[in-house]
Amino acid sequence: MSSTTARSRPTAIGSKPRLLLIGAGHAHLHLLHQSSLLSRFDVTLVDPGAFWYSGLASGVLAGDHSPATDRIDPATLCHGRGVALVRARLCGLNTDARQALLSNGTSLAFDRLGLNLGSAPVLRSSDDEASGDSAASLPGDKQTHWQIKPIPHLVRLRRSLERRFQRRQSVSVEILGAGASGVEIACAIEALGRRNQIAAGALTIRLRHRGSGLLPEAPARARRYLLAALERRGILVVDSHHDRHLPASDIVDATGLGPPRGLERFGLPTIDGRGIAIDPSLKVQGADGVFASGDCAALIDHPLPRLGVHGVRQGPVLAQNLIASLDPQASLTSYRPPARALSIVNLGHGEALALYGNAWWGGRLASRLKRHLDLNFMQRTRRLR
Numbered sequence: 001m002s003s004t005t006a007r008s009r010p011t012a013i014g015s016k017p018r019l020l021l022i023g024a025g026h027a028h029l030h031l032l033h034q035s036s037l038l039s040r041f042d043v044t045l046v047d048p049g050a051f052w053y054s055g056l057a058s059g060v061l062a063g064d065h066s067p068a069t070d071r072i073d074p075a076t077l078c079h080g081r082g083v084a085l086v087r088a089r090l091c092g093l094n095t096d097a098r099q100a101l102l103s104n105g106t107s108l109a110f111d112r113l114g115l116n117l118g119s120a121p122v123l124r125s126s127d128d129e130a131s132g133d134s135a136a137s138l139p140g141d142k143q144t145h146w147q148i149k150p151i152p153h154l155v156r157l158r159r160s161l162e163r164r165f166q167r168r169q170s171v172s173v174e175i176l177g178a179g180a181s182g183v184e185i186a187c188a189i190e191a192l193g194r195r196n197q198i199a200a201g202a203l204t205i206r207l208r209h210r211g212s213g214l215l216p217e218a219p220a221r222a223r224r225y226l227l228a229a230l231e232r233r234g235i236l237v238v239d240s241h242h243d244r245h246l247p248a249s250d251i252v253d254a255t256g257l258g259p260p261r262g263l264e265r266f267g268l269p270t271i272d273g274r275g276i277a278i279d280p281s282l283k284v285q286g287a288d289g290v291f292a293s294g295d296c297a298a299l300i301d302h303p304l305p306r307l308g309v310h311g312v313r314q315g316p317v318l319a320q321n322l323i324a325s326l327d328p329q330a331s332l333t334s335y336r337p338p339a340r341a342l343s344i345v346n347l348g349h350g351e352a353l354a355l356y357g358n359a360w361w362g363g364r365l366a367s368r369l370k371r372h373l374d375l376n377f378m379q380r381t382r383r384l385r
Contacts, residue, residue, distance in 0.1 A: 016042040019322065020100055020110035022090045024051045024074040026308055027293035028116040029381055030315025032077045037319050040326060044084040044108060046100070047074055051381075052151035054308055055374040058184035058346045061154045062191040063162075069375075070151065072382055090117070093266040095287045112289045112322055115276060119257040119295035119306050121147045146252045148181055157252070158192060164249075165196035171203050174248040178209035178237065179216075180345050182254035183226065190233045191348035206236045206248070213239075215345070215355075222353060222360040229347050229362070257306050259296050274298035280334035281321050282314060289325065293318050302337060309341045312377075344370040 019041035021028045029051060031037055056070040078085040086108070092101035099107045146157050164171055173189055175182045186207045193203040207214075207230065214223050214230075214237060230237060259275035269277040269285045275298040277285045282297065284290040294311035304310050317335045324330035340357035344366055347353060352367035354360060 016040065017111040017326065018109060019043045019112045019114070020108055021045045021114045021116065022100065023047055023114075023116035023118060023294075023296075024072075025116035025118055025294045026311030027315040027318050028114060029072070029074070029077065030312070031114070031319055031322075032074070032081050032083060033381075033383075034319045037323055038081055038083070040323060041112070043082075044086060045074060045078055046086045046088055046090065046102060046108070048087055048089050048103070050074070053374070053378055054149075054151065055370070055377065057148075057151045057154055058188040058348075059371075059374075060151075061158050061185065062188035062346075062348050063158065063195045064191075064348075067152075067155045069378070072378065076382075090115075090266070093268070095267065095290060098289075110289075112325060113291070114318065114322070115284070115290070115292040115296060116294045116311070117260045117263075117292075117296035119149065120260045121149055121253060122256045122258040144250050146250060148185065148252065148254050149257060154185075157250070161189065161192055161250075162196060165193060165198050168199070168202070170201075171198075171250065172206075172246075172248045173204070173250045173252060174206045174208060174246075175252045175254055176208050177254035177256065178207050178212070178214045179254065179256070180343065182207055182209075182252075183214065183230075184346050185252055185254055186230070186235045187233060187346065187348040190235055194349075204236075204248075205234070206238055206246070208238050208240050210240045218353075218355055219358055219360055222355060222362070225360075225362050226345075226347075226353055229351065229353075233348075257295065259298070263296070268292075271298040271300070274303060280336075281332035282318055282335055283321070283332070291318055291321065299335070299337070304337055307341060307343065310337060313338070344373075346370060 021031065021043065024045060024047040028045065051072040051074060053070050056065055059065040060067055060070045075085050086102065088102040088104040090100055091103050098110050100110060101107045147153050161171060175186050186205050190205055214226050227237065258273055263270050263276060268287055271277050275296045276292040277300055278292050278297045279285060279300060282291045282293050284292050293314040295306045314335050317333050321332045324332050343355045345353040350364050350367050351362065352370050353362040354366040354369065
């Protein structure tokens with residue numbers, strides 16, 4: 001790394017420092033609403049597509065929301081705020097030269113860099129079920145394998161299921177992983193089948209875990225409530241250690257998310273399985289003027305679950321620290337993760353399970369709260385002012 005600090009590196013006389021944002025995630029979308037930050041930097045956002053909100057993903061799969069409800073095109077926000085948008089991905093990084101190499105073959109210079117790269121499904125070992133970046137037919141069989149991220153994969157899964165439901169074909173789905181994502185996917189598929197008036201017995205859903213049971217971090221009574229809700233929906237919960245795999249038309253991998261693959265090619269410090277190493281100010285270790293946030297970033301002394309709440313709460317800290325980095329005398333703010341965070345699991349049919357530390361409640365009130373919070377977040381984020 002260069003010994004020249006980002007604070008001492010000059011830009012052209014009369015010009016603003018160049019802020020390059022890679023990825024349209026929660027934290028970076030927050031920055032697009034911060035007039036105080038936008039007035040101090042010449043900002044460019046690099047992202048290949050749209051922002052999809054994971055909080056609404058199961059509702060989209062269930063048919064409760066249209067895909068458009070869950071999607072924000074950052075172009076609208078960028079154009080309304082005077083931010084340049086480049087449709088590309090980050091391919092390489094030279095922090096000494098302050099250059100980012102993009103997938104479109106160009107490179108962009110920066111004085112400050114923000115990385116908000118999201119997460120990716122964890123690659124499964126070769127003796128597990130097939131893995132891949134998107135749905136793919138398995139050789140010699142009629143199974144189709146699906147990943148839960150990026151979220152457009154779930155949109156394709158919904159359309160695939162709807163076509164078969166309309167043709168009155170039998171469908172069997174095996175979901176790998178019984179955490180919150182797996183539970184939501186199972187309930188969403190059941191709700192989609194009921195919405196399409198699929199005949200009894202024509203849709204089979206199995207939720208498979210590896211001995212840890214349903215939502216292993218949740219209180220025991222909450223797990224019992226959840227098990228009863230799944231039984232009412234006809235969703236089978238099976239233990240991979242005791243139950244053999246049965247034929248399934250679709251396999252959905254919800255076993256877990258990790259940092260984006262290939263982070264090591266950027267030459268930044270990483271923590272294995274967690275992401276780019278950052279300190280509490282969200283600065284990347286040993287890389288002056290480089291910040292990382294959201295699921296791609298790993299607080300060195302504080303492992304965090306991959307929850308959108310952290311990306312949302314890191315946004316204001318990132319905005320403050322980018323502005324503070326322009327002043328050699330200013331101190332940076334630390335991100336302090338909440339001791340507890342509200343998590344609401346969508347069970348479909350107007351029912352949800354809310355978890356907050358050791359407290360929990362289930363039913364329609366939890367579902368209405370989740371809907372209110374999710375739609376409010378999207379409405380606030382879409383606004384230009």
